[in-house]
Amino acid sequence: MKLYEFPTSGNCYKVRLALAQSGHAFERREMGRNDGSVKSPDFLRVSPSGRVPALEIKPGQVLVESSAILFYLGKGTALLPEDAFHQAEVVRWMSFEQDSVLPTIAIARFIKKMLGVPKDREGEYAAARAAASGSLKIMEEHLEGRSFFVGERYSIADVSLYAYTHLAPEAAIDLSPYPNVLAWLARVKAQPKHIEIYG
Amino acid sequence: MKLYEFPTSGNCYKVRLALAQSGHAFERREMGRNDGSVKSPDFLRVSPSGRVPALEIKPGQVLVESSAILFYLGKGTALLPEDAFHQAEVVRWMSFEQDSVLPTIAIARFIKKMLGVPKDREGEYAAARAAASGSLKIMEEHLEGRSFFVGERYSIADVSLYAYTHLAPEAAIDLSPYPNVLAWLARVKAQPKHIEIYG
Known part of the structure; x- marks a missing residue:
């Protein structure tokens, strides 16, 4: 499999983490954010929407949208529960x-x-940062008495939510008011075959 | 099953359509948009996030988010393909x-x-209406040479996309520049057990 990605994107990191933990062999293809490479004819032949992450499963079979790729990688593994x-x-x-x-x-x-x-973009930054507290509150409440988001086991739901949540400090968002979220982040980080976003 | 819903919401209609086509018996519970009923203690006991649509599968087992409910209803039926x-x-x-x-x-x-x-809200309306053409263009291109969105068969992906797309005229959005979209809307409407949003 080939993963087309921006290495510092949280959406691409989600996919890389699920690839590492589901045990698939894959190659990384780094795309530039500002060099037009996602609009190049070569890439548009692979991924007509020009979006990353894009996972080429085999030539002609490509998935885009991180949730869809996570679903594909999780299916049939411990990362996705089996019941409907x-x-x-x-x-x-x-x-x-x-x-x-x-x-x-x-x-x-x-x-x-x-x-x-x-x-x-100061106004946009302040609004996004303020709105984050609403999302973190919902996560904090859901994690009360739970170890993971779904069915008391680590799944692609945790992979998805971990990617940007653990980067909140890079947005100068303080996670200390959310102890359940912090404990859950530590549990995710402690999973076998965990990899970091950088490096 | 009990469906808690706003009857004129497209998100709730998606679920009603999938319920009708997957053959589940269900009761409708109409919630008011402006009467506080989604914040009432009775409803918050059913759906702690206070969101509709909410599908109560049995007491204590409730799903929210229309995509999640569609996935649940589609699973194991012709509305969801089986391969990963x-x-x-x-x-x-x-x-x-x-x-x-x-x-x-x-x-x-x-x-x-x-x-x-x-x-x-004039500015917001104009911006949303203008942005709609980008989304419709992506749908139009994807439907070139295809009958349905995924795997050449009618699925919950079509149910999801149909709900608001067929209501575009209510937003004064003209669909005539999108002939593939129009032909697909007609195919969806012609599916067995199709129901309309109103009535």
Whole structure:
């Protein structure tokens, strides 16, 4: 398999983490964020939408959207529960991640870490950072009395939510008001075959 | 099963359509949009996040988020392909729907149909309506040479995308530049056990 990615993107890290933990062999293909490489004819032949992460399973069979790739990699492994209800709950939390973590923690981190909060994006940064607390509160409450997000076992729902949540400090978002979230982050980090986003 | 819903919500309609087509018996529980009923202690006992649609499968087993409910209802039926790649593609297109149809067509339709485009939301309405054309273009291109979104068969991906796309005219969004989309809408509408949003 070939993973086309931005190495510092949390969405790409999700996929790399699930690839490492599901035991698939894969090659990394680094794309540039600003060099037009995702719009190049070569890449558009692989991934017509020009989006990363894109996972080429074999020539002509490509998946985009991190939740879809996680689902594919988890299927048939310990990373995805087998029964319909728990699978649906995994979809639910990946949906929450897309809905409530990407536009808050992930955007705030991008503006802060990648752009250094330029003047014209200060308002957007402040709004995303403020909205993050609503998302973290929902996660904190859900994790009360639970070890993981779905069915008391580590799954791709945790992989998905971990990616940007553990990067909250890069957005200058303080996680100390969320002890359940902090304990869960430590549990995720302690999973076998865990890899870090950088390096 | 009990479906807690706003009857005119496209997200709730998705679930009702999948319920009808997957052959489950269900009761409808209509919630008010403005009467506080989703914040009532009775409802919060059922669905702690206070969100609709919420599907109570049995007492104590409740699913929220329309994509998660669709996944649950589709599982094991003709509405969800069985192999991992096509299931992942279904997740991908439900993710696209959440990402690219809800903030565009659905928001424009809400502001236009439900609120009548109040002065202070004119800008938001115009932006959502303009952004809808980008999403429709992606759908139009994907449907070139295809009958349905995934694996050449009708699935919950189509149910998800149909709900708000077929309501685009309520947002004053003209679908005539998208002939593939129009032909696909007609195919979805012609499926066995199809139901309409109103009535």
